[in-house]
Amino acid sequence: MNIRVVIIDDEPLARLAVKVRLAQRSGFELLGEFADGASAYEGIVALKPDLVFVDVEMPGKSGLDVMAALPTAQRPMAILLTAYDSFAVQAFELAALDYLLKPVDDERFDEALDRAQQAFPYRCRGAAATVAPALRSFSVRNGSRTVLVPVADVERIEAEGDYVSLYANGKTWLVRERLHNLAKQLDPRHFHRVHRSAIVRLDMIAELRSLTNRDALLRLRDGSVLRASRTYVPDLADALQQRDARTHS
Template sequence: MMRVAVIDDEPLARSGVTSRLAAHADIALAGEYGDGPSALAGITADAPDLVFIDVQMPGLSGLDVLAALPAHQRPMAILLTAFDGFAVRAFELQAIDYLLKPIDDERFAEALDRARRAWPYRGRDSMGAAAAEPNAPTVAEYATRFAIRLGRRRAFVNAGDVQWIEADGDYATLHVGDRTYLLRESLNRLSERLDPARFVRVHRSTIVRIDCVSELQPLSNRDAMLRLHDGTPLRASRTHIGTLLDRLRDHGRSMVE
């Protein structure tokens, strides 16, 4: 069960969020806070999985609260704001989404679903992650190379050489440097066979190798523009942003360790 805290200096705003959360059986309310300092103390003590947090609060703002937490202690966050001008900072703090006030029920449900999808990758509940993906391949079972038909010949491409993959109808195109290879496999099926520690789906038609991403620029519609190390621009849809940010964070941590 996902534990959620609600942080807003307006009691009516807090009750609006908590009443919506009450309709979801897989959500447990971990706490309510009306100001930044108490929220910071509560998050540190109770470690909720997700927070709905108001951006603009007197004293310590919602963004200040998140920034004050070490990255490994920072919960998933859905920002609450009356102004659509915090996208860049939201991405920097790895926010799952942000909701404009007054909150729309459909957008609220969409943001909560995004948090559900990202939760297994946060590493706070390994049993929950295992239950969410009971048939996931083991590391040894992930694809390490692909057999490519080239006329009457067959070539082999190492998965570690693939920089990104795009859908081509029922096929997938592998991008390896300045060369492309057509693989007779759908992107959906391919995404299940790739190691999620190395590859991440960023769009319904695109998969990227995580260590090839050099830049992420948020867009006003909550999508993002990626740039790979070779300069290739790729669009990441808002549906996949949460997972992408988690994988980029995990990759950066592994590089440091």
């Protein structure tokens, strides 16, 4: 199921930059674009997008005004765009999915789309959408043999272009699959994406240490150290708290 997108920005070049980047990613469908708040509000109500890229500051009704005017139940996921960082409080009050400062670099844009894809299944569940069963094992070629690696044995997964490396029981297995596809198939109660290039099994995390730029360092039980992007840190912290609550319940 594609994530349906609307772009709201009064600058034509800014809208074009989002469209070009969006076209490079699978799983997203552009429904329309709007240059002012009034038409954007009507467009969201009519098109019912799953995700909006919305400029915070526009003539007349601002992007924040548009989002605030929508009933909470009708409010799509939002990625806010702005040249200033003074709107962060309002962004979090509106439960914005991400907050991108202009000019947006490619890595931050990709991280925002990754976060949208990660959040999308949970929003769909409230609308009675079906979610694929969690992956149980990986089929891995080992010479002339095919080996089944149980997902429960996998400690972390790292991207290697069109492949991923599975780390399990002291061994590393190479699988032809994109990381963002695997992220949608793994059980979120046990695995969590911590970076655009890494997924970690939650019970492998021994320590999470916050950094000044809102990223975090993860120390795993096998001694490995990974960097968690600030895009994923809030959801990762929530997932760890929920895991701890289940463990002690």
